[in-house]
Amino acid sequence: MFRIDPTPSGELAASLSAARSTLWLPRAALSSCVRAVISRDTRGVNLDEAARYNHFPAAPVCSLVWYFHGEAEILDPHRPAAPDTPGRPLPDRITFCGPFNRPVISRNPGPMHAMMLMLMPDALGQLTGLDPGAFLNRVVPASEVLDASWMALCRAVDEAPDxxxxxxxxxxxxxxxxxxxxxxxxxxxxxxxxxxRNLALRASVSGWGRSLRQVERRIKQWTGQPLRELRGMGRSEQAFFEAVVAGRSGEVSWSDVASSSGYADQSHLCRQSRRVTGFPPAELRRRIFADESFWAYRLWGFSESELPD
Structure with a gap:
């Protein structure tokens, strides 16, 4: 895997903390299995209360999450994030997260250091026999779902020096x-x-039946979500990348972003953005460039321009 450490500059750098966020992306041989590895480290950094929140979009991936230092709690997505509305503590220091079809907000009460291994759901199913759909919008102890070989990996990662x-x-x-x-x-x-797209192609040539309904049934079995939902997340990600890149150089034409990302119109883009991220596009873009708690969006979006050919 190769490491990317995007470094904000100018006004953006001045508005953000010195907390460290790092992304590793897989080489070609693992890219259909691993989406990414993300690390976040706020130790030694003075963060205000608002900066202790973490915003993540809905995503089809399943994840292994290690907390090496500190704690986290998952907030109710239907309630406003505030210090007086605590969420559910993570069930363990090493957790397994299923795919999410809604945005996720977490909070760290104090300094933390954590790492997330993001796995494509169909790949996880092939490697472990787990049904991703059984863990939709769920976070459980890794020890409850993984076999001995995977737990040996979890312990080795937990004990590694860096x-x-x-x-x-x-x-x-x-x-x-x-x-x-x-x-x-x-x-x-x-x-x-x-x-x-690759998933749909593989589903269409797998098994005996090749009707649209049978293809969609296979995809939902492999990923835990319908193809329409997965395609919606793909359009949303493309629009997000375009908006971030455009936002670094000037104003964003949302109608152009909607058209190039495959949306019917700008209203369609706005509805999907709210579903996947919890925010309309313009508000999401503003927060990415100004709000510490949107570090994951910033890391992902700014890294896109640093990918090797």
């Missing part, structure tokens, strides 16, 4: 297993839209 060593352990564990399960999975998959 983040680079942790990512190396994940790579070493996953690469031979994924090669054995999917020896043909070598073409790069960098965005959800590419993944959902």
């Amino acid at each position: 983040d680079e060593a942790r990512v190396a352990l994940m790579d070493e564990f996953l690469t031979p297993r994924w090669r054995q399960v999917r020896p043909d999975a070598a073409s790069p998959v960098r965005v959800y839209a590419d993944w959902s």
Whole structure:
């Protein structure tokens, strides 16, 4: 995997904290299995209360999350984020998260250091036999769902001396297993839209039935969500990337973003943005460039321009 440390500059750098956020992206051989690895470290950084929140969009991936230092609580998405409305504490220091079809907000009461391994749901099913749909919008202890070999990885990552060593352990564990399960999975998959198209193609040539209904049934079985939902997330991600890139150089034409991302019109883009992120596009863009708690969006969006060819 290769590491990306996007560095904000100018007014953006002045408005954000020194908390460290790092992204690792997989090489081609693992790109249809691993979406990314993300690390967040706020130790030694003075954050105000608002900056202790973490905003994440709805996403089809399943994740393993390690908390090496500190704690987190998951907030009710239907209630406003505020210090007097505590959420549910994570059930363990090492947790398994299913796919989410709604945005997620968490809060760290104090300094923290955590890492997230994001796995494509169909790949996770092939590697573990788990049904991603059974964990939709759920966070559970990893020990309740993973077998001994996966838990050995979890413990090794937990005990590793630094983040680079942790990512190396994940790579070493996953690469031979994924090669054995999917020896043909070598073409790069960098965005959800590419993944959902490949998924639809694979579903159409798998099994006996090839009708649209049978293809969609296979996809939901593999990922836990219908193809329409996955395609919607792919369009939303593309629009997000375009808005972030445009926002770094000037004003954003939302009608142009909607058209180039495959939406029927700007209203369609706004509705989908609210579903996936909880915010309309303009408000989301403003928060990405000004709000510490949207660090995950910023990390993901700014990293897109740093990907190697």
